[in-house]
Amino acid sequence: MALIKIAGVVNDSIVDGEGFRFTIFTQGCYHNCPQCHNPQTHDVNGGHEVDTDDLLSQICENPLLNGVTFSGGEPFLQAKPLAQLAKEVHKRGLNITTFTGYTLEQLQNMHNPDIDELLNQTDVLIDGPFLIEKKDLTLQFRGSSNQRIIDMQKTRESGQIVLIEY
Numbered sequence: 001m002a003l004i005k006i007a008g009v010v011n012d013s014i015v016d017g018e019g020f021r022f023t024i025f026t027q028g029c030y031h032n033c034p035q036c037h038n039p040q041t042h043d044v045n046g047g048h049e050v051d052t053d054d055l056l057s058q059i060c061e062n063p064l065l066n067g068v069t070f071s072g073g074e075p076f077l078q079a080k081p082l083a084q085l086a087k088e089v090h091k092r093g094l095n096i097t098t099f100t101g102y103t104l105e106q107l108q109n110m111h112n113p114d115i116d117e118l119l120n121q122t123d124v125l126i127d128g129p130f131l132i133e134k135k136d137l138t139l140q141f142r143g144s145s146n147q148r149i150i151d152m153q154k155t156r157e158s159g160q161i162v163l164i165e166y
Contacts, residue, residue: 001052001088002081007041007073009055011062017097017124017141019066022059026073026082031101033130037143041073052085059089067095067123076100076107080114086121095123097141103127104150104161124164125150140166 005027010016016023025038027047040046059068068089070082075098086096098118100107104127107115119125126142126149134144141149154162 001056001084003049003051004055004078004081004085005044005047005049007038007047009058011058012064013069015141016069016071016099017067017126020062020064021067021069021097022062022065023069023071024055024082025071026075026078028077029072029074029101030077031074031129033101033132035132035135036130038072044077047073052081052088056085056088059094060092065094067097069097069099071099072101074101076102076115076118079112079118083114083117083121086118090121096121097124097126098122099126101129104148104155119152120156122152125152 007025007027010023013021013023025041027041028044029042032042075082089096104125107119126147128147131144131146134146136145139145149164151162151164
């Protein structure tokens with residue numbers, strides 16, 4: 001399919017979204033949130049390139065997965081190849097969770113067709129920058145209380161942001 005830069009993967013995560021997940025940590029991020037959980041993913045020149053076909057093969061090898069998570073780094077810096085991968089993941093009956101330091105509104109206002117396509121392929125969006133002053137270790141799947149867990153299907157259907165509460 002395409003090449004993407006990643007910092008690494010976790011084959012069976014239970015902390016990067018609901019259920020058992022194959023998590024892809026993309027490489028490159030410009031948000032530079034103070035005390036970020038994944039600072040090693042910030043350098044756009046770091047990490048290594050992988051073919052999304054190879055990632056899809058790894059995903060297909062694990063019959064226990066509920067879905068795939070795109071984390072970072074900032075996945076929307078590589079929106080086009082991730083959207084293509086997400087389409088293939090959906091064909092296999094798995095869902096997509098995408099983490100981003102942007103808000104949904106910021107992404108939508110970019111009017112970028114590749115970003116729009118990754119949003120369309122995302123089932124759950126966890127948005128917003130990590131803010132140390134809003135850090136909360138009791139929150140599920142996020143680090144600070146400003147970050148939202150958005151049900152993208154319901155959001156698309158209603159035209160209003162629909163949050164998932166745990």
